Amino acid sequence: MSIKGRNTFTWPLMLFLPLFVVIPAKSKETKLYYMNENCQSKIMLHREAIRLDLYRGGYPYAGFGCNTSVEATLVSVNRLVTTFRRMDTVSSVIGICSDASSRLDIYDGPYYHTGLPLTGIYGLCGKNVPKRSYHTFTNYMTFGFKTGSSSHQSFEAVITPYHEGQCFKDEYKCSNGYCVASYLRCDGYNNCGDNSDEKNCKFLLTIGAIIGIVVGCIAFIAIIIGFVVCCCCCPWCCSCEYQSI
Structure with missing residues (x-):
């Protein structure tokens, strides 16, 4: 018993x-695009930010050239700001980026060579990540890259639609006055251009x-x-x- x-x-x-x-809940993923997959084409954005890299799979061949345009399609959010997280391209010996080494230019407009580039007359190259941001006065931003080298090269740019003035309820007001989508706050990327959207994030729910x-x-x-x-x-x-x- x-x-x-x-x-x-x-x-x-x-x-x-x-x-x-x-x-x-998972925050919205910032989608990654590659220039070599979007050559001579246009990427259209609403309010979401994107990342742009140079080349998917291997590395660009000698003489590689590519132009990619980004368009902010909303009338109310009609400008674009770009910041860089990584820059790993061939450096110029004399300090001037050239097609013979590598050169990245950014233009305010829908076409390559639309006026003076936002990146200046010398362009961007080398391994130093640009500390400043680049913003447009139109709803287009065009990236142009050329290289004479076949070595591994890459960069990572974060492109965000924004507007100035009064922010909407579902937007975040940056310290520089820019208005960006509120869900971009504390996402790990500098979407404002001044990094104010990534400050005081430790205790933010x-x-x-x-x-x-x-x-x-x-x-x-x-x-x-x-x-x-x-x-x-x-x-x-x-x-x-x-x-x-």
């Missing part, structure tokens, strides 16, 4: 346990995190209420059954 105890009070908890599983906390609290309360109701209505739920064998 043996006594086997079976504790049955745990099943109410199992009933409500799925409510306690909260899937964390995203909307997804707040929703997760609220849902978790509601689920916990539901578990407690369910357990109490079960114990009051069905006393056997909270007791142990003993079965003789």
